Amino acid sequence: MSVSVEQVAQQREHTPLRALLAHQPLWVTIALAIICLVMAQVSDVFFTKDNFFNVTRNFSFIGIIALGMTAVIITRGIDLSVGSIVGLSGMVAGMALNAGHSWWFGILAGLLTGVACGVVNGILIAYLNLSSFIVTLGMFAVARSLAQVLSENHMIYQFGPDERLFTTIGGGTMLGVANTFVVLVVLMVLFMIAFRYSGWGRWVYAIGGNEQAARLTGVPVNRVKLSVYMLSGLMSAISAVLLVGYQGAAINAMGTGYELRAIASSVIGGTDLMGGAGGAYGTFIGAALIEVIRNSLLLAGVDANWEGTFVGLFIVFAVLLSKFREMRAG
């Protein structure tokens, strides 16, 4: 029996259901739902509007950073500097506002600081072929140090004439949820579209799958690698600006430890540290899971120090799950 070109073009390797079942974010979503159901039995507070508001706001800061981290990891890189970039960008934004500049100037200064850090990382990694681990480890130290030098170890809590507007952007609400959560959801959707429907997105995955092949087929590998580190810096800076607005203060220790939480969010959501796989929804749900674990332990009266143990177990479990799926597939 002959098959037309049109029919061949439509033939799928797996049925949509099977493809969905092989999708790690689905299982993380189910795990999250189970935790939520259990917590509904354990705590009366868990399913309240206030708790939902707090949880969604809290994981948004990490979720935004983790979106940029996901793009980096898909290219088989890593960005250890995101937490320090949060500190530096937040401090620069705070200082600009404190100096009497308008809200948009303060935000722009913070965002450009993050992008500048990303440019330095990207040039060293993409064009000088240095290890992403080493370069971003260097930026991790440099950005934090610069934040400390700039701030002279002082906290900034006065943001000039536009203070009210600036703090509303980071700390306000929209449609009953925190502004930060709205920003995260919008960015997640943009990342989903970019990853799936832009040439840039396909190139990010191609570089993670086989960088040499991507280069030989005409993908501008260096430019794409530079772009993901710039994006990672920008996402860190967006998170920083929102965080300063929410806290009402810029502190040079802001973002400490965020790099590991961002990496954990990506990995739990199905991003492969070996590159070539991952996605924005997975990262979103990974970040949500980590915050729900933290929140659940708190509400269940468990010592908060157990958080790391649970998150660590989930990371290892997520990697095991993805290995198991790979073994079954091939």
Next chain:
Amino acid sequence: MRLFELRGISKNFGAIQALTGVNLKIDAGEVLGLMGDNGAGKSTLIKIMAGNFRASSGEMWLKGEKVEFHNPLDARRKGVEVVYQDLALCDNLTAAENVFLGREAKIRLGPFRFINYPAMFRAAARHFAELKSETRPRDLVKQMSGGQRQAVAIARTRLSNPDIVLMDEPTAAISVRQVAEVLELIRRLRDQGVAVILISHRMPDVFAVCDHVSVMRRGAVVADKPIKQTSPEEVTALITGALEFA
């Protein structure tokens, strides 16, 4: 008019002379087998033709015009495509995505341009059908057999409608059944008027599909003969040096 011709191509890497005065010619719809022992200069020659290396001296002529390739994209734009030995495929992408990698089909929506997956799947399916391959555009490359992977790599060369395809050891690491598939793919290219230069160590493959064979030894072409006027024994003797020239 001759499709593609190399005239006196030499290449040295410092003190090492990799190629010496290589002459080679191929016409449209012809398959040329390029044979030689390891270190004979085949890969260096292919890399010059593909734009990876610049020749130290000599000329390349394509369709009656002298050409210079500064990089692989330059060679592609002028009609020379390469199927690399490792195929240069991304295992994590689908067959269609690999075929279109770097040249994705787009659809315009307002100021934005989005990847047009249906168009890519249809076009890739058409290319596979032309190659008589059963490869499915939506399948991930990592799930594919060696023959299917070759089909993906060859289909990619069809996008630019090239005049000449360089194939570096396409049958080196695949099963007997898949070798037959690849040789069939080469015949299909030839039937479509594409010139193919096939680098191979496998004598049966060269004698199965090639019209001409050129033998290289120590950076020089020592024989260039129609396949019907030579034998595997003679080619082997030329490769090893038991026979100086033919």
